[in-house]
Amino acid sequence: MSETLTAPIRVKAGTVVGFLVFVELTSGFIQGYYLPLIAAIAGHLQVSDADITWFVTLQSLAAGVSVPILAKLGDIFGHRRMLRIAIACVFAGAVLIAFSPGFTLTLVGRVIQGPLAVWLPLEIALIHSRIKGETARKGVGFLISALTIGALIGGILGGVLGTAISSLTVVLLVPAVVLALCLVIVFTLIPESTTRTSPKIDGVGFTLLALFMLALLFGLRMAQASGFGSALVILLLIVSLVLLIGFIVWELRVKVPAIxxxxxxxxxxxxxxxxxxxxxxxxxxxxxxxxxxxxxxxxxxxxxxxxxxxxxxxxxxxxxxxxxxxxxxxxxxxxxxxxxxxxxxxxxxxxxxxxxxxxxxxxxxxxxxxxxxxxxxxxxxxxxxxxxxxxxxxxxxxxxxxxxxxxxxxxxxxxxxxxxxxxxxxxxxxxxxxxxxxxxxxxxxxxxxxxxxxxxxxxxxxxxxxxxxxxxxx
Known part of the structure; x- marks a missing residue:
């Protein structure tokens, strides 16, 4: 059952959308910035080309787990609150990656950056909590455009700075600086959403969903390297299927489901x-x-x-x-x-x-x-x-x-x-x-x-x- 927390007020669309556009521009920037630097990071940490693929893979796995959980928690506790947490996680990951002395901590930083993928769903929810119709659609369009342009800018700037600056630590600190500004904006200038769903959290459902996403995504990642005939791939896909069936059965029976x-x-x-x-x-x-x-x-x-x-x-x-x-x-x-x-x-x-x-x-x-x-x-x-x-x-x-x-x-x-x-x-x-x-x-x-x-x-x-x-x- 939904609950409206504040009385309706008239707000300008730009108040809700304007700063969110910068947030999503930052999201795209972060996604694009690291890509041209992956080879340099591998050389700096002295790891193989095969090992450095985990730099991308672990962030994707973390995103697969964190997106549905944080999006649902946004419906329960507030989308701005979860957006603040998600941005703080990505900022902490960026700082850790920049100063990490070894590959293990770098990968931990990438895992912490998993919530980057939930920014857009939370931003769309913030827009729709206050704006409807054509204006809301324009707001979503602005967000997606900002995401795309941000990725383009990030990719170009990452390549340029990676070539021009000898210190990789300095180059890797650039995302942290942009994210710090993003944190200031989301803590001071973006209003909270006004509608909440039931406060009950389906812990079993979220756990089954997270395990399913991990098993399936990791199994498919392994399939890209060794094919679908690998015993490990087959086992992971079977496990993911069992978890999915269990998740569906549970969600259809529970009173307040995760999804x-x-x-x-x-x-x-x-x-x-x-x-x-x-x-x-x-x-x-x-x-x-x-x-x-x-x-x-x-x-x-x-x-x-x-x-x-x-x-x-x-x-x-x-x-x-x-x-x-x-x-x-x-x-x-x-x-x-x-x-x-x-x-x-x-x-x-x-x-x-x-x-x-x-x-x-x-x-x-x-x-x-x-x-x-x-x-x-x-x-x-x-x-x-x-x-x-x-x-x-x-x-x-x-x-x-x-x-x-x-x-x-x-x-x-x-x-x-x-x-x-x-x-x-x-x-x-x-x-x-x-x-x-x-x-x-x-x-x-x-x-x-x-x-x-x-x-x-x-x-x-x-x-x-x-x-x-x-x-x-x-």
Whole structure:
């Protein structure tokens, strides 16, 4: 049962959204900043290329566990309160990483940074606690655009500073400085949400969910390295399935569940969550694949363009900027067309882009066109999917609903990373260093099929009549 803590007051949309945009810009900045520094961190700590992959993996595992828990606690105790805790954790992790004398403490810092992924769900919940309708959609669009641009700025600045400054400690302190400013903002300038759900905490449900996410994500991580035939991978996947079944049985029986599965399975929401999972598969599962394809030497591999990292970064930057444009534009398109139509447009753009890549991978203008179309489609989906979920969820479950969206994207990316890796391996000749072009084409065809499934399930999604005129609530 929800509870409203304050009487309705009129507030300007900018009061709620303005500073949150900086917070999400910081989130993107942190996500992008470390990536070009991973090799330097490995050299500084004297660890192997295989070991340094845990720098990314452990943060992803921690994010998978912390997002649904902190999002639900935000619904119970206040979204600003949980956002403060999440930012403080990421700040502490950044400081630890900067001053860590060894690899173990560096990994501890990355685990502490897991709550970075819950910032967006909590921010969307804060927006929806005070703003509704078209203004709320614009706010979400601003957040997603800020996230995308922040990641782009972080990636560029991380690479530049990592090259220009000899002290890696100084370079790694930059995120801590930005996060300190972010902490000041969230402690002084952002209002708290006004609606609370039942204060009862489903400890058993959260524990089962956390163990399931750990087992599944770790199992899929292992599958990328050793394939699905590994005994450890099979064991972890079986354990995760058992935990998932136990979680579902428990959640359907408990009076106040950690996640309301009946809400998730409602006709209004389940197609959106299926689309979110598919979106995560393609968005995260193809990131490294695109890079290796563009970098491949056409004379040696028979495909690719032999681009150097600088040229590839232009492709990445262009896609990111178009994604920001799509996220910014989605509320303006949703007003005359409807938000469901915008999501269908985003899925359609993704289908077209992957068809073009599968058929025209050897023609550079077609590849560039596919990247542009795909970037716009990604932006529309990045903005519209969480916005619609927040609108359809009850006001006291906005945090956990958008948290589930984030978790499904993460799971989708992990599943795709393992499956796409197996596909590329199947098309790699014995002793060859690179996969055959058939592997890439197969992956793009799979992406087309996944988005076609998403398009079809969206057709049965039932959205309540929209009212974009209700813009300001409490």
């Amino acid at each position: 309301d599965l009946r809400l998730i399975a409602s006709r209004a929401l389940w197609p959106i969550f299926v689309t979110s999972f598919v979106f995560g598969m393609v968005l995260f599962g193809t990131q490294s694949l695109i890079t290796t394809f563009l970098a491949a030497d056409p004379d040696a591999a028979g495909y690719g363009f032999g681009f150097n990292p600088g040229v590839i970064s232009l492709f990445t930057a262009g896609t990111a900027l178009l994604g920001a444009v799509g996220a910014f534009a989605f509320p303006y398109l949703a007003k005359p067309l409807g938000i469901k139509t915008v999501i269908l447009m985003g899925v359609s753009f993704a289908i077209i882009a992957n068809i073009v890549l599968a058929a025209g991978y050897a023609v550079l203008p077609l590849v560039v066109t596919a990247f542009c179309v795909n970037g716009l489609g990604i932006g529309l989906l990045l903005g519209a999917l969480p916005a619609l979920i927040a609108e359809l969820a009850p006001s006291d479950q906005t945090g956990i609903a958008t948290g589930v969206y984030n978790s499904l994207r993460t799971l989708g990316g992990a599943v795709a990373g393992a499956i796409f890796g197996v596909i590329l391996t199947a098309f790699t000749a014995p002793g060859a260093a690179v996969a055959g072009v058939g592997g890439y084409v197969t992956v793009w065809i799979v992406c087309v099929a996944l988005f076609v499934v998403a398009f079809l399930v969206l057709l049965v999604q039932r959205t309540p009549v929209e009212d974009a005129t209700k813009e300001v609530v409490a």
